[in-house]
Amino acid sequence: MRAPPRLGRPVARVDERDTMFARAARRPGTPAFDDYYARRPELREVDDRLRALPELCRPGGRHYAPLVCGQADDYFRAIEAIVPDAAVVETWAPLVREARDATPILRSLARALGASAAGCAAVDEAFVYTHKGRHDADYGREVALPHRWAVVFLVEMDFGTMQRAPRARVLRESARQYYRAAVMAKTVAAVLEAGGAGAKAHYDAHYDLMLVPLAVAAGLGELGRHNLLIADRHGTRVRIGAVTTDRPLAAAAPVSLGAARFCERCRKCAENCPSRALSNGPREPARGVWRWPTDVERCYAYWRGVGTDCGICMAVCPFSHPDTWWHNAVRAVIRRAPWLARPARLADDLVYGKRWTA
Ligand code: SF4
Numbered sequence: 001m002r003a004p005p006r007l008g009r010p011v012a013r014v015d016e017r018d019t020m021f022a023r024a025a026r027r028p029g030t031p032a033f034d035d036y037y038a039r040r041p042e043l044r045e046v047d048d049r050l051r052a053l054p055e056l057c058r059p060g061g062r063h064y065a066p067l068v069c070g071q072a073d074d075y076f077r078a079i080e081a082i083v084p085d086a087a088v089v090e091t092w093a094p095l096v097r098e099a100r101d102a103t104p105i106l107r108s109l110a111r112a113l114g115a116s117a118a119g120c121a122a123v124d125e126a127f128v129y130t131h132k133g134r135h136d137a138d139y140g141r142e143v144a145l146p147h148r149w150a151v152v153f154l155v156e157m158d159f160g161t162m163q164r165a166p167r168a169r170v171l172r173e174s175a176r177q178y179y180r181a182a183v184m185a186k187t188v189a190a191v192l193e194a195g196g197a198g199a200k201a202h203y204d205a206h207y208d209l210m211l212v213p214l215a216v217a218a219g220l221g222e223l224g225r226h227n228l229l230i231a232d233r234h235g236t237r238v239r240i241g242a243v244t245t246d247r248p249l250a251a252a253a254p255v256s257l258g259a260a261r262f263c264e265r266c267r268k269c270a271e272n273c274p275s276r277a278l279s280n281g282p283r284e285p286a287r288g289v290w291r292w293p294t295d296v297e298r299c300y301a302y303w304r305g306v307g308t309d310c311g312i313c314m315a316v317c318p319f320s321h322p323d324t325w326w327h328n329a330v331r332a333v334i335r336r337a338p339w340l341a342r343p344a345r346l347a348d349d350l351v352y353g354k355r356w357t358a
């Protein structure tokens with residue numbers, strides 16, 4: 001079966017309760033636990049096995065490091081306490097309120113807050129979860145997102161730190177960037193609201209919709225073999241944040257970086273994935289979208305074994321190299337001539353190594 005060149009559009013919405021993080025969050029003895037496994041009894045055994053493994057960032061994981069894991073915890077905990085800077089909101093809200101088209105202002109705001117890239121997209125209902133699943137407090141609540149537009153932005157993860165994947169400092173870097181993305185999301189949402197619009201921030205563990213397809217729709221990158229975003233300049237070394245709004249915005253068009261075609265020949269992430277969770281084969285149809293399948297249970301089991309969020313597939317990707325003129329020159333060549341994927345992959349192996357060693 002030959003994959004079409006375009007990503008396609010999902011034909012069905014996803015229930016957040018079925019995502020790996022939501023399943024891992026279920027605790028025996030809670031109503032959410034009983035409800036979920038009454039509806040999905042076939043997942044009970046595999047999820048029980050995963051729950052029996054050490055928790056992320058807790059003793060028992062192979063790369064558990066108390067100090068570093070404590071710092072990661074601090075970032076995740078601090079996310080809940082973020083309050084947007086009032087001076088920033090007061091400065092930007094009038095600009096948004098008075099603008100005929102707030103799109104460039106919101107993109108500039110995201111960049112001013114530290115985003116490495118920002119774009120706007122129309123919210124496709126297919127990206128919106130059907131039901132909430134991450135937290136017991138709102139488990140099973142139907143998601144009814146009234147917003148038709150979104151501001152989407154990326155934050156860069158540090159290259160040197162990612163080279164230490166799958167060690168604990170990678171999880172700390174993830175937590176740090178989730179924190180930064182949450183600051184940006186809450187601030188952009190506050191500016192929109194103060195400017196008279198309805199808005200909702202989507203950040204770590206507080207998502208009403210899937211951010212990777214939203215980022216693709218906003219022209220921020222392409223979907224890679226590892227089912228992560230591949231962005232210009234930073235490749236997969238990014239975290240995504242978003243704000244949805246009822247304020248009409250000018251949606252960007254998806255971009256072609258040549259990345260998805262490069263992935264057809266590259267396979268470096270799949271070859272280096274320690275859990276064999278990534279596909280070495282061609283794209284397959286899933287919910288109407290042509291993509292490479294990921295075995296999320298294998299991936300997550302590896303995370304629990306090492307006690308971190310791994311990150312090897314992010315770090316090993318040739319698109320994730322630093323934002324330097326020579327790497328960007330290679331990215332520009334790949335964009336125009338994706339058929340150079342094989343020699344580019346060979347060159348990458350020569351310079352950076354074929355096998356991942358941290
Ligand atoms: S490592 Fe290669 S195959 Fe995997 S996402 Fe990156 S470019 Fe695509």
Ligand code: SF4
Pocket residue numbers: 226272273274275276277278298299300302303309310311312313314
């Ligand atoms: S995060 Fe690690 S285990 Fe999961 S798919 Fe990537 S390389 Fe494999």
